[in-house]
Amino acid sequence: MIANHQIHVYHPQKTRPDDLEAIFVGREPLVNDILARLEEWKPSSSRQHYLIMGRRGIGKTCLLQIIRHRILQSVLSAKCFPIILAEEGYSLGSIACLLLQALEVLSTEFRDKEVVIMVGQLKHDPDDKKVVDLALDAFRRYHKETGKCVLLMIENMNRVLDWQMRHGVQTHLLRKILIEEDWLVLIATSPTYVNAITKPDEPLFEFFQIKTLNELTLEEQTLLLNKLAQLEGNTGFSEHVAEFQSKLHALYHYTGGNPRLSVLLYPLIAHQRFADVQGELVSLLDSMTPFYHERMNDLAPQEAYVIEQMALMPECCTPTELAKNARMSAKIVRSLLKRLEESGYVRREPRRKKQTIYIIPERFFRIWLQMSYSRTLRGRTQYLLEFFFTWYSLQEEHSRVHDEWAKQSCRGMTVKKDDFAKHAVEHMQSSNVVSEHREKYAQEVVATFAGNDIDIEKNTTHARSRIPIEPPAYDSAKILHFFHQKEWGDNANNRKLAQWFLFLAFKARKLSLIRDILGSTSKHTDAEYFTPHLIALNFLESNRDPSIIERQHPEVREAVLLLVELYDHPNDDTMQNNIDKSVYENDAFFT
Amino acid sequence: MSINLVTGGVPRGQDYFGRESFIEQLWSRLRTDNVLLLAPRRYGKTGAMFQLLDNPRAPFRPIFINVEPIESASDFMIELLASLRQDDRLAQMTNKLWEGTKNIGKNLKKSTAQIDIGMFKVHLREHTDVQENWALYGEKIIELLEKGQDRPLLMIDEFPIMVHHIAQHNIDELRRLMRWFRSARLTPKAKTRFLLGGSINLMPTLDAIGLIGTVNDLAIEKLGPFDDETAFRFIKTAITSQKMVVGEGVIQHIVDIIGTHVPYLLSVLVTSLFDRQRTKGKPITNEMVDDVFSTELLSRATPFFNHYYRRLQDYYAGDEVRQAKVLLSLLSRAAGPVQRDTLYQEYLRVSGIPHTSDALEKFLWLMQKLENDFYVSLFENKYDFSNRTIKLWWQTNYGYQFV
Numbered sequence: 001m002i003a004n005h006q007i008h009v010y011h012p013q014k015t016r017p018d019d020l021e022a023i024f025v026g027r028e029p030l031v032n033d034i035l036a037r038l039e040e041w042k043p044s045s046s047r048q049h050y051l052i053m054g055r056r057g058i059g060k061t062c063l064l065q066i067i068r069h070r071i072l073q074s075v076l077s078a079k080c081f082p083i084i085l086a087e088e089g090y091s092l093g094s095i096a097c098l099l100l101q102a103l104e105v106l107s108t109e110f111r112d113k114e115v116v117i118m119v120g121q122l123k124h125d126p127d128d129k130k131v132v133d134l135a136l137d138a139f140r141r142y143h144k145e146t147g148k149c150v151l152l153m154i155e156n157m158n159r160v161l162d163w164q165m166r167h168g169v170q171t172h173l174l175r176k177i178l179i180e181e182d183w184l185v186l187i188a189t190s191p192t193y194v195n196a197i198t199k200p201d202e203p204l205f206e207f208f209q210i211k212t213l214n215e216l217t218l219e220e221q222t223l224l225l226n227k228l229a230q231l232e233g234n235t236g237f238s239e240h241v242a243e244f245q246s247k248l249h250a251l252y253h254y255t256g257g258n259p260r261l262s263v264l265l266y267p268l269i270a271h272q273r274f275a276d277v278q279g280e281l282v283s284l285l286d287s288m289t290p291f292y293h294e295r296m297n298d299l300a301p302q303e304a305y306v307i308e309q310m311a312l313m314p315e316c317c318t319p320t321e322l323a324k325n326a327r328m329s330a331k332i333v334r335s336l337l338k339r340l341e342e343s344g345y346v347r348r349e350p351r352r353k354k355q356t357i358y359i360i361p362e363r364f365f366r367i368w369l370q371m372s373y374s375r376t377l378r379g380r381t382q383y384l385l386e387f388f389f390t391w392y393s394l395q396e397e398h399s400r401v402h403d404e405w406a407k408q409s410c411r412g413m414t415v416k417k418d419d420f421a422k423h424a425v426e427h428m429q430s431s432n433v434v435s436e437h438r439e440k441y442a443q444e445v446v447a448t449f450a451g452n453d454i455d456i457e458k459n460t461t462h463a464r465s466r467i468p469i470e471p472p473a474y475d476s477a478k479i480l481h482f483f484h485q486k487e488w489g490d491n492a493n494n495r496k497l498a499q500w501f502l503f504l505a506f507k508a509r510k511l512s513l514i515r516d517i518l519g520s521t522s523k524h525t526d527a528e529y530f531t532p533h534l535i536a537l538n539f540l541e542s543n544r545d546p547s548i549i550e551r552q553h554p555e556v557r558e559a560v561l562l563l564v565e566l567y568d569h570p571n572d573d574t575m576q577n578n579i580d581k582s583v584y585e586n587d588a589f590f591t
Numbered sequence: 592m593s594i595n596l597v598t599g600g601v602p603r604g605q606d607y608f609g610r611e612s613f614i615e616q617l618w619s620r621l622r623t624d625n626v627l628l629l630a631p632r633r634y635g636k637t638g639a640m641f642q643l644l645d646n647p648r649a650p651f652r653p654i655f656i657n658v659e660p661i662e663s664a665s666d667f668m669i670e671l672l673a674s675l676r677q678d679d680r681l682a683q684m685t686n687k688l689w690e691g692t693k694n695i696g697k698n699l700k701k702s703t704a705q706i707d708i709g710m711f712k713v714h715l716r717e718h719t720d721v722q723e724n725w726a727l728y729g730e731k732i733i734e735l736l737e738k739g740q741d742r743p744l745l746m747i748d749e750f751p752i753m754v755h756h757i758a759q760h761n762i763d764e765l766r767r768l769m770r771w772f773r774s775a776r777l778t779p780k781a782k783t784r785f786l787l788g789g790s791i792n793l794m795p796t797l798d799a800i801g802l803i804g805t806v807n808d809l810a811i812e813k814l815g816p817f818d819d820e821t822a823f824r825f826i827k828t829a830i831t832s833q834k835m836v837v838g839e840g841v842i843q844h845i846v847d848i849i850g851t852h853v854p855y856l857l858s859v860l861v862t863s864l865f866d867r868q869r870t871k872g873k874p875i876t877n878e879m880v881d882d883v884f885s886t887e888l889l890s891r892a893t894p895f896f897n898h899y900y901r902r903l904q905d906y907y908a909g910d911e912v913r914q915a916k917v918l919l920s921l922l923s924r925a926a927g928p929v930q931r932d933t934l935y936q937e938y939l940r941v942s943g944i945p946h947t948s949d950a951l952e953k954f955l956w957l958m959q960k961l962e963n964d965f966y967v968s969l970f971e972n973k974y975d976f977s978n979r980t981i982k983l984w985w986q987t988n989y990g991y992q993f994v
Contacts, residue, residue, distance in 0.1 A: 029869050029870075037595070040595065044603060044604070044645055045603055045604060045606075046595055046597045046600065046601065046602045046603045046604065046606040046607075047597075047600055047601075048595070048597055048598065048600055049599065049600055129712075129713075129716070130713050130716075132709070133708070133709025133710070133712045133713050134709045134710060134713065135709070136708070136709050137706055137707050137708065137709040137710055140706045140708070141703075141706050144703075144706055169660050169662060169756065170660075172659040172660040172749075172752065173659075173660035175657075175659060176657040176659055176660055178600075179600075179601055179637060179657050179748075180655070180657055201898065201901060201902075201905065203659060203752075205632070205898075206598075206599050206632070206633060206855065207599040207600065208598075208599050208600075209598035209599060209600075209862065
């Protein structure tokens with residue numbers, strides 16, 4: 001949340017249009033093009049339908065909201081009525097459903113008596129042909145009476161056409177309607193390729209003008225961050241950024257220019273914080289889990305597997321190396337990489353010694369994959385090491401961070417007894433990464449475990465790979481008792497703590513306790529963080545009414561299902577991978 | 592003159608560019624014949640139909656119907672009846688069909704023809720026996736239209752897709768529909784003129800089920816790509832309309848590089864150039880054209896051309912698939928056009944059969960299908976690919992695979 005301006009990163013439609021306008025960057029030419037074409041619309045004229053493609057978080061929803069806002073705020077509102085069918089929709093299983101939903105939006109805003117009655121009649125009619133015929137009549141009537149066209153904007157067209165409307169005739173029907181109905185212009189969005197549009201045998205093949213939303217450039221991302229700071233009233237931001245230009249480059253390195261990530265990572269750069277960046281990072285990774293899960297779900301299983309394998313390898317890899325790691329044929333890997341490249345998941349880099357190499361351009365995604373999918377200790381810590389190397393690129397920053405961490409480590413050692421060694425090791429590892437005295441701290445890490453059954457070697461990397469970093473056993477009673485004594489305020493640490501309590505409450509299968517915790521936290525912290533918990537609670541309390549989950553945003557739904565899984569299988573250790581470990585290592589927590 | 596580039600959708604008005612003489616030819620042909628309008632996808636068939644619709648010429652009253660989602664003969668009839676009702680003058684004739692019919696009559700009075708098309712269709716389905724006796728209604732409506740002053744021009748787009756759908760559901764129903772439709776077209780006093788459009792292969796589909804004879808009365812009109820001069824004018828007009836800045840010789844370079852002047856491919860290339868220029872803020876140069884062509888157009892065009900390969904598999908019957916692939920591969924490897932006799936020898940070799948009159952007939956039929964489907968063209972007894980880009984594409988991808 002930025003002061004009084006709440007930017008909903010997952011639900012741009014909930015953000016005030018003025019705030020969206022205030023942070024809108026890099027897409028002006030496209031919006032202007034689309035609006036200019038709409039201005040020229042008249043019956044019996046050419047109509048251009050669009051498919052806007054781009055990965056999740058690239059700004060598709062935001063773009064549609066801006067288009068809608070600008071139409072409603074301009075003279076175009078006399079010519080065009082915009083309807084957005086939100087991406088939460090999972091019920092667009094047929095053209096009948098699609099038209100009915102669009103008609104419902106029209107009836108809400110147009111308030112024409114006949115349209116309202118029509119919606120009421122059709123809503124429960126099982127005859128799809130009838131619904132299509134009569135819904136089209138209603139739109140025609142609206143067009144005739146107002147002289148307006150309808151700009152229908154549908155999100156996640158890939159899901160609608162490739163998954164939900166599986167019957168080919170539905171796609172033919174959509175094409176017929178788009179050709180015959182003069183009053184209709186369609187803008188669809190998709191995070192990935194839509195088979196129904198890109199396969200030559202499909203009715204809608206090459207039917208749309210395809211516009212790809214690219215990642216922001218470094219300059220555009222800097223502009224976005226400045227706009228966010230301006231919205232927040234953070235006057236010191238520009239001065240701070242000037243001091244540490246490397247941060248902008250590092251942020252760009254990690255986000256790959258993804259606008260949603262840029263907004264999410266803005267706090268890392270907005271304030272002069274050093275030592276708590278690790279906590280902030282882990283918390284962000286945690287909160288990004290539903291988003292990235294959904295992104296992975298957009299991929300076919302083989303594509304997802306290849307991406308996963310790629311993330312666990314060194315940053316640049318050749319198809320042959322990847323094929324070897326993934327135990328697949330090089331031919332298949334090349335074809336998968338081609339498709340992944342077209343969808344923006346991977347990027348082909350300039351050749352290395354005559355070999356083609358690929359990277360995952362959005363490093364934060366790569367870090368998340370490492371955090372989520374690695375089964376080795378080294379993999380689980382590697383992401384932190386990679387992050388800090390880039391984030392603190394200046395020696396001055398290294399030293400400053402090192403000093404702060406060293407102090408924290410000492411404090412942790414004096415206060416915390418049980419897991420002191422593990423606690424210290426993590427701090428030392430981090431220090432080791434950024435310190436100019438790496439060797440010295442490597443020795444300290446080794447010394448910490450002197451006498452244990454670890455085969456100690458002087459090779460730091462190898463030693464690091466052997467250090468066990470597992471969550472300590474927790475005392476749920478103690479934690480829950482602590483919860484009731486806690487003074488709450490809105491900051492990242494408290495959000496993490498609250499998430500940890502909720503985690504325990506779900507594991508304990510105590511619904512009343514979950515409600516109790518949510519009641520307390522939502523008063524003080526940003527309630528959006530706990531949306532999945534609340535929905536999971538409602539779902540469980542409703543005796544598992546599926547409609548509660550089905551109507552949710554896909555990313556929220558994923559998080560809700562994880563929580564329900566946790567509730568159903570409290571002893572499944574794999575669930576702990578999604579829990580932020582730094583929470584229970586917080587010093588204050590154990591005092 | 593100013594035009595908007597329409598990528599994928601239907602260009603109308605002056606956005607439907609460079610086809611003036613073809614439209615003239617179409618009107619002229621419709622005066623004497625029912626027409627089957629053939630062209631590969633994205634060549635502008637639907638755009639041509641809309642040109643006729645938007646600029647009708649007496650005595651014709653054009654009606655446009657897209658039939659691609661239709662899966663049964665009765666739904667086709669319902670669509671036809673509902674479409675005829677949208678034209679006021681034709682509706683005066685067709686409404687007589689419902690005289691004395693209580694339910695429909697009431698519905699006709701209270702509804703608006705141009706708006707309540709859906710309501711009319713629902714009434715036909717729920718309150719009449721059109722679904723059961725569609726052929727009877729078809730005969731009646733053709734009879735009624737004979738009595739009027741006007742000549743309905745029914746433009747039925749994506750007809751082959753409908754045929755394909757119905758064939759999948761009920762082959763007997765398709766047989767009845769095609770026979771009724773043929774007799775409707777050939778009624779001596781018939782005033783209704785039909786223009787059928789479609790890009791997938793109507794002939795092979797009907798041939799495979801023994802119905803090829805039901806469309807042999809149709810005059811075939813083919814819509815080809817732009818010639819060089821029209822392509823030049825198209826690009827120049829599009830660039831001028833967008834107030835874009837181009838270097839000297841760039842337009843001719845675009846014409847040369849794209850080779851095949853499919854309107855859709857030209858639109859994609861020019862639109863991509865606009866986007867690129869806007870991003871770079873520099874005039875369009877030959878180098879920019881080369882870059883956009885290789886990075887954006889070729890990747891888009893690959894599925895476009897792939898369609899040529901895959902539809903052989905989907906719409907040609909049995910041995911014809913391999914025979915066609917081998918003949919096309921031979922043509923792709925040849926520097927110029929190939930004698931028909933040479934291709935026939937290759938046909939006999941790949942089929943493993945000796946020359947007989949039956950074999951020659953089958954070969955000629957296959958070549959005719961390839962010609963109708965825009966793979967090849969015949970000139971002075973020699974065949975060659977219908978355009979250079981597809982020839983190069985085929986040679987690169989399949990030229991040495993089928994021998």
